[in-house]
Structure formats: C-alpha cells, structure tokens
Amino acid sequence: MIDILIIGGGASGLAAAVFSKQTAPDAETVIAERLPRVGKKILATGNGRCNLGNRNLSADNYHGSVDAMDVISRTPSAEEFFRSLGVLTFSDEQGRLYPYSGAAATVLNALRQRAETLGVRVECGFAVSGIRYGNDHWEVTADDGRTLKCRRLIIAAGGHADPKSGTDGTMLRILRDMGYQIAKCSPAVAPLKTDPALLKGLKGIRARCRVQAYAEGKYLHTEEGEIQFTETMLSGICVFNLAYLWGRYGEKLRIITDLAPDMNTEELCGYLREVRKLSGEAPVSELLCGMFRRELAAYITKAALRKKDIQQIRKLTDSDLRHVADTVKGLSFPVTGCAPWQNAQSTCGGVKAVCIGSDMSSKLHGNLWLCGEIADTAGDCGGYNLQWAWSSGILAGTNAALSLKGSKR
Numbered sequence: 001m002i003d004i005l006i007i008g009g010g011a012s013g014l015a016a017a018v019f020s021k022q023t024a025p026d027a028e029t030v031i032a033e034r035l036p037r038v039g040k041k042i043l044a045t046g047n048g049r050c051n052l053g054n055r056n057l058s059a060d061n062y063h064g065s066v067d068a069m070d071v072i073s074r075t076p077s078a079e080e081f082f083r084s085l086g087v088l089t090f091s092d093e094q095g096r097l098y099p100y101s102g103a104a105a106t107v108l109n110a111l112r113q114r115a116e117t118l119g120v121r122v123e124c125g126f127a128v129s130g131i132r133y134g135n136d137h138w139e140v141t142a143d144d145g146r147t148l149k150c151r152r153l154i155i156a157a158g159g160h161a162d163p164k165s166g167t168d169g170t171m172l173r174i175l176r177d178m179g180y181q182i183a184k185c186s187p188a189v190a191p192l193k194t195d196p197a198l199l200k201g202l203k204g205i206r207a208r209c210r211v212q213a214y215a216e217g218k219y220l221h222t223e224e225g226e227i228q229f230t231e232t233m234l235s236g237i238c239v240f241n242l243a244y245l246w247g248r249y250g251e252k253l254r255i256i257t258d259l260a261p262d263m264n265t266e267e268l269c270g271y272l273r274e275v276r277k278l279s280g281e282a283p284v285s286e287l288l289c290g291m292f293r294r295e296l297a298a299y300i301t302k303a304a305l306r307k308k309d310i311q312q313i314r315k316l317t318d319s320d321l322r323h324v325a326d327t328v329k330g331l332s333f334p335v336t337g338c339a340p341w342q343n344a345q346s347t348c349g350g351v352k353a354v355c356i357g358s359d360m361s362s363k364l365h366g367n368l369w370l371c372g373e374i375a376d377t378a379g380d381c382g383g384y385n386l387q388w389a390w391s392s393g394i395l396a397g398t399n400a401a402l403s404l405k406g407s408k409r
C-alpha cells in the first residue's frame with residue numbers, strides 16, 4: 001500500500017511530492033502521471049523561460065472563490081523554494097521571477113532531481129479514470145485497468161488549459177461525480193475574440209495601451225501593457241488578464257482601449273491642434289502619423305471621421321479633433337468569445353473554496369488533498385499561476401505527510 005499518492009506530475013504535484021517526502025522521508029510517495037514524462041507544461045511556461053513567480057503578489061492578482069493569498073502567505077516564496085532546490089532566480093523590473101539560466105528546463109530538472117533523490121517513485125502513462133474510497137484507503141484506477149491503493153491521496157491534476165500537456169479536465173469531472181462543487185470553467189490568461197469587421201486594418205499591429213473591461217455599462221477591471229490585434233482577436237498580456245471575466249459575463253463583456261494612456265483628452269487635443277497648425281496641405285491620413293504606426297493612424301482617423309468628407313488636416317475643426325482624440329482614447333470592442341483551451345494558459349473556475357480547507361485538504365473526504373489549477377483560483381499572467389501551484393502543492397504535500405505521523409501503517 002502506497003503511503004502518499006499524487007495524481008498529476010505537473011508544477012503542484014512535483015512541489016507536493018518534494019515536500020511530502022521531506023516531511024515524511026520514510027513514507028512511500030508515488031506520482032501517477034498520464035503522460036510519458038512529468039512536467040511537460042513547465043517546459044512551455046514563460047515562452048520556455050518559465051516565469052516561476054512574482055515579487056509583487058496581491059489578492060488582486062487572483063480571481064475565484066479560493067483565497068490564494070492566504071495559502072501563499074503561509075509557504076516559502078518562489079525564490080526561497082527554488083533556492084532550496086539549488087536554483088538561482090532573478091526578477092525583471094515588474095517583479096517577474098525567472099530562473100537565472102533563462103531556461104524552463106532548469107526548473108523542471110531541479111524538481112525532478114530533488115524528487116528522485118528523496119526517493120519519490122513516478123508511474124508515468126497512468127491516466128486516472130476513477131477514484132474510490134473504501135476500508136481506510138483510496139483506490140485509484142487508470143483507464144487501462146491498473147489500480148493503485150494509497151493511504152493519502154493528493155489530486156494535482158490541473159484544469160482544462162493546454163490539453164496537449166495532459167490537462168483535459170478529467171479529474172474535475174471525476175470530482176463533480178464525487179459531489180464536489182465546481183465553479184464553471186472557462187479559459188483564463190488567453191486572447192479574447194471580437195467582431196472581425198472591427199479588426200479590419202489592425203491585424204498584426206501592437207501598441208501600448210490601457211484596456212478596460214465593462215459589462216452592461218459597469219466598470220470591471222483595468223490593465224496596461226502592449227495590446228496585439230489579430231484577424232479575430234485582441235491579444236497581449238493586458239488582454240490575457242481580462243479573459244477570466246469572459247466566464248462570468250460572456251457576451252455582455254466589452255473592452256475599451258485607450259491608445260494614449262499617458263495623456264488626457266485635453267493634452268491630446270492640444271497636440272492635435274499643434275499638428276493642424278504645422279500641417280500645411282498635408283492630407284487627413286497624416287494626422288496621427290507622428291503618434292502611431294501608419295496602419296493604426298489610418299484606422300483611427302478613418303473610424304473617427306467616417307462621416308466627414310475632409311481632405312486636409314488644416315480643414316479639421318476643433319470638434320473634429322476632439323472626436324479623433326476620443327477615438328484614440330476609447331475604441332470599443334464587444335467580446336464575442338474567448339480563445340479555445342489550446343490557446344489558454346490557465347483555467348478560471350474549478351473546485352470551489354467551500355470544498356477545500358485552508359490546509360488544502362478536502363472538506364468532503366478524509367485523507368484527500370487538492371492543489372494547483374484544479375482549485376477555483378486563476379492567477380494573472382506574470383508568474384502568479386506557478387506561485388499558486390508551488391504554494392498549494394507545498395501545503396498539500398506537507399499536510400498529507402504530517403497526517404501520516406502517528407497514524408497506524
């Protein structure tokens with residue numbers, strides 16, 4: 001009989017394995033992973049550089065019923081955790097933490113090495129399809145009929161995002177059948193779809209931007225950063241961080257872009273009046289060319305002066321310039337969808353807080369812990385999801401191991 005079985009060899013499962021084995025070195029600890037190797041997703045994180053945490057952590061960076069900051073505040077920071085594995089980290093100007101090597105492989109290698117040194121066994125190719133509790137132990141069955149029995153079970157099987165790295169929501173379905181309350185799941189940290197007609201002429205453009213989300217006129221959230229326009233979607237980290245709202249508001253959601261976030265409308269009008277004064281015989285299409293790339297300048301001018309037939313900048317009235325300034329600061333995009341799971345980095349929704357104790361234990365079953373993306377909290381882009389995975393895994397692993405101490409084995 002296995003002492004501690006961890007379903008899922010991703011970020012949270014590996015952290016749970018290391019901490020459970022460190023806490024109870026004699027306990028037989030096994031990871032059951034459906035893929036041929038553990039940690040596939042870790043290698044893809046941060047574009048292969050692994051943004052493994054962030055120095056600026058706050059409750060505002062997490063969305064869902066689970067209090068992520070409560071868990072994070074009771075565990076080592078990502079810097080401390082990786083230092084304890086011999087991995088040096090550095091942070092960029094926004095507090096985002098990366099391995100000093102700049103390679104996600106360093107992170108996975110350190111986790112695997114430590115787990116192996118401690119004696120954690122890994123069962124790869126074990127795709128869990130059923131869980132059952134009976135006679136004081138858990139019985140975990142794979143889709144090929146194999147069974148593992150354990151005293152303590154940790155579920156670290158992730159959510160729905162990026163299914164090619166092993167996460168297709170199977171465990172969420174199993175937990176729902178076991179009576180767990182699951183908050184509706186939708187892609188998080190992902191691009192948002194809008195009306196392609198509104199994106200005509202913008203494809204491929206990137207620009208500094210403030211993006212604001214509204215639903216039925218109600219303000220919801222602001223982000224700043226670089227927006228990217230594709231043929232059908234709004235993309236870029238600032239948009240990714242609004243994607244969690246799609247699950248809550250659906251097509252009521254609207255994104256307003258401010259393409260001059262460091263200027264107010266009056267300052268912008270002042271600048272446009274200066275351009276008008278200097279413009280000579282220049283055509284209207286040149287109005288914003290000192291401020292934006294030509295394609296973006298043309299798009300905004302056309303959108304703002306659609307109904308006017310004015311050829312030269314010098315003929316624009318103050319009210320025309322005001323209209324252009326308002327357009328620069330307020331293009332409006334209805335949200336018609338979210339990118340599919342294949343293009344999402346995280347999952348909004350999951351096992352609700354009412355089912356999870358503050359030590360990551362299940363409130364419905366004894367000897368069961370849950371950690372990582374399977375829980376109902378979605379972090380922003382910037383290292384917040386991996387910080388949650390490490391912290392919740394550390395707590396689940398430590399507490400599962402502590403519960404063995406003094407128990408009959």
Ligand SMILES: Cc1cc2nc3c(=O)[nH]c(=O)nc-3n(C[C@H](O)[C@H](O)[C@H](O)COP(=O)(O)OP(=O)(O)OC[C@H]3O[C@@H](n4cnc5c(N)ncnc54)[C@H](O)[C@@H]3O)c2cc1C
Nearest residue numbers: 008010011012034045046051128158166372373383385386
């Ligand atoms: C492309 C991409 C880039 C990202 N970049 C970053 C980043 O830079 N910074 C950041 O903070 N976050 C990033 N994330 C998010 C972050 O990787 C995840 O939130 C985090 O890995 C979740 O950890 P987890 O342990 O809960 O799940 P996962 O890491 O997804 O691991 C779950 C594991 O469980 C296994 N599994 C699932 N179902 C079963 C089953 N039925 N039986 C057996 N095994 C099963 C899976 O195969 C997988 O190995 C990124 C995500 C993606 C997709």
